[in-house]
Amino acid sequence: MELFWHRRDLRVADNVGLAAAAGAGDGDTSEDADQGPAAPVFVFDPDVLDHASDVRVRRLLDGLAALREAYRERGSDLIVAHGDPEALLPRLAEVLGAERVVWNRDYSGLARERDAGVRRALDAAGVAREAHHDAVLHDPDAIRTNAGDPYSVYSYYWKKWTDRAKDDPLSAPTGAALAAADRLTDAVDAIDGTDAGDATVADAGVDALPVATVGDLPTPADLGFAEPDADVGPAGTAAARERLSDFLDEAVFAYEAERDYPAEDATSRLSTFLKYGEIGVREAYAATEEAMAEAASDARPDDAPEQVEEFQQQLAWREFYTQVLFHNPEVVTANYKEYEEGIDWRDDPDEIAAWKRGETGYPIVDAGMRQLREEAFMHNRVRMIVASFLTKDLLADWRHGYDHFRERLADHDTANDNGGWQWAASTGTDAQPYFRIFNPMTQGERYDPDAEYITAYVPELRGVEPDLIHEWHELSPTQRANAAPAYPAPIVDHSERREEALAMYKRARGED
Numbered sequence: 066m067e068l069f070w071h072r073r074d075l076r077v078a079d080n081v082g083l084a085a086a087a088g089a090g091d092g093d094t095s096e097d098a099d100q101g102p103a104a105p106v107f108v109f110d111p112d113v114l115d116h117a118s119d120v121r122v123r124r125l126l127d128g129l130a131a132l133r134e135a136y137r138e139r140g141s142d143l144i145v146a147h148g149d150p151e152a153l154l155p156r157l158a159e160v161l162g163a164e165r166v167v168w169n170r171d172y173s174g175l176a177r178e179r180d181a182g183v184r185r186a187l188d189a190a191g192v193a194r195e196a197h198h199d200a201v202l203h204d205p206d207a208i209r210t211n212a213g214d215p216y217s218v219y220s221y222y223w224k225k226w227t228d229r230a231k232d233d234p235l236s237a238p239t240g241a242a243l244a245a246a247d248r249l250t251d252a253v254d255a256i257d258g259t260d261a262g263d264a265t266v267a268d269a270g271v272d273a274l275p276v277a278t279v280g281d282l283p284t285p286a287d288l289g290f291a292e293p294d295a296d297v298g299p300a301g302t303a304a305a306r307e308r309l310s311d312f313l314d315e316a317v318f319a320y321e322a323e324r325d326y327p328a329e330d331a332t333s334r335l336s337t338f339l340k341y342g343e344i345g346v347r348e349a350y351a352a353t354e355e356a357m358a359e360a361a362s363d364a365r366p367d368d369a370p371e372q373v374e375e376f377q378q379q380l381a382w383r384e385f386y387t388q389v390l391f392h393n394p395e396v397v398t399a400n401y402k403e404y405e406e407g408i409d410w411r412d413d414p415d416e417i418a419a420w421k422r423g424e425t426g427y428p429i430v431d432a433g434m435r436q437l438r439e440e441a442f443m444h445n446r447v448r449m450i451v452a453s454f455l456t457k458d459l460l461a462d463w464r465h466g467y468d469h470f471r472e473r474l475a476d477h478d479t480a481n482d483n484g485g486w487q488w489a490a491s492t493g494t495d496a497q498p499y500f501r502i503f504n505p506m507t508q509g510e511r512y513d514p515d516a517e518y519i520t521a522y523v524p525e526l527r528g529v530e531p532d533l534i535h536e537w538h539e540l541s542p543t544q545r546a547n548a549a550p551a552y553p554a555p556i557v558d559h560s561e562r563r564e565e566a567l568a569m570y571k572r573a574r575g576e577d
């Protein structure tokens with residue numbers, strides 16, 4: 066028997082650790098395979114919940130419900146535990162008679178600290194343990210410069226990433242390789258209030274929640290969270306596969322050409338599924354390779370393979386930022402690239418609040434911030450625009466933006482979110498140079514020419530001519546009042562703020 070600890074890998078298929086625990090990695094799922102049935106567990110860890118948000122708790126619970134269903138279809142179930150994994154996992158292993166606890170690595174700094182504690186607790190309890198690389202195609206140490214250093218420039222990283230052989234997807238374990246539901250129930254019945262090293266398991270529990278149950282998921286309120294206002298979208302492997310296959314049927318062949326246009330349904334919308342590990346990255350990549358093979362067929366335009374490759378490049382960005390965070394865990398709060406004199410951010414609370422509400426008077430910025438509020442998602446081009454606006458028009462520290470995204474995005478991923486923000490703020494690895502400052506009006510005009518995206522999220526501007534929307538900052542108060550009386554005037558003057566931002570960065574560079 067093996068205990069498999071799910072974390073950010075809420076799926077049964079293409080799951081390296083689970084396949085190893087179930088003895089299914091080599092396709093041998095027979096009952097007399099070397100390794101016995103796997104028992105799956107998810108732990109609600111109060112330390113992790115301390116960093117969660119309403120949106121992400123809702124989305125996590127939906128993902129867990131789908132995972133539980135996948136186990137039930139296989140005659141098994143999911144153990145759901147509440148408390149400190151250091152106390153819970155050794156005790157669960159004991160009551161289940163599990164010889165080993167297996168999990169997939171999580172590369173962020175906090176997760177690594179937690180895992181080190183769990184390793185020590187398991188060692189002390191005499192329970193074996195095994196951690197696998199699963200979340201990315203190439204683990205964060207696998208791709209280094211010829212001098213042996215981690216990469217800080219994406220284009221070089223990508224060259225090595227794309228040339229490297231990729232593992233094939235793994236199949237899901239069959240029912241025979243999983244612990245039967247009644248065996249899991251017997252085990253959790255035995256667990257309450259028993260000793261687990263220094264702490265008792267009951268001590269480790271979240272107040273008023275059972276230490277461990279089979280299949281019973283808490284509500285957000287049980288965990289101290291509210292139902293979010295945003296619609297967090299579908300969850301689970303089946304939904305992820307459907308989204309991927311729809312995208313690869315058609316949209317991927319125009320991905321490079323259309324991915325920057327937020328009104329188009331031109332991107333995969335896989336980020337939240339990837340964040341919770343509801344689809345394996347080997348499976349997703351293998352599907353893109355099939356699309357690539359199809360792209361070479363006569364039926365597709367000549368540039369179709371490049372369009373698919375552009376999509377693969379985004380999967381590589383995810384892995385690039387994963388390795389940036391792995392090698393530099395301090396970037397969660399610190400600038401990757403420190404300026405000599407430090408950046409003297411303006412940080413005006415009223416301006417930051419208007420940005421969060423989507424009431425800056427810059428239509429594309431406001432549309433993005435409102436999409437975030439409504440859908441717990443924002444299109445990539447618009448993320449870049451709103452991040453540039455916060456840092457280089459409002460001159461606000463990128464950490465305000467990162468914290469807001471962390472609270473509101475369903476796909477919040479420490480590595481990608483931080484990478485995106487530090488890119489926009491010109492403090493990151495491969496960042497936008499400080500003097501590249503997006504003009505929010507021309508960005509809106511170029512990427513949303515008919516103001517379709519803008520008016521989808523900013524109802525005050527519906528019925529207003531796109532030309533007027535894109536010239537909003539140049540209109541007189543009377544023109545604005547006639548066109549859309551409920552929509553605010555720009556809270557800042559972009560040209561003035563651009564100059565102030567340049568001066569701020571120059572001072573930081575010691576060029577004053």
Ligand code: FAD
Nearest residue numbers: 332333334335336379383445448476477478481482485486
């Ligand atoms: P697609 O265009 O279909 O891309 C496919 C996948 O590639 C994505 O699902 C994602 O996993 C990955 N990817 C795409 N672009 C990037 C990128 N620039 N960096 C890293 N990975 C990428 N992405 C997150 O997953 N979580 C975040 O918290 C996050 N925060 C961001 C914050 C800012 C300020 C910026 C500028 C970007 C951020 N991104 C983040 C990257 C990107 O915006 C989203 O991954 C993308 O919009 C998700 O939509 P999609 O799945 O349709 O992407």
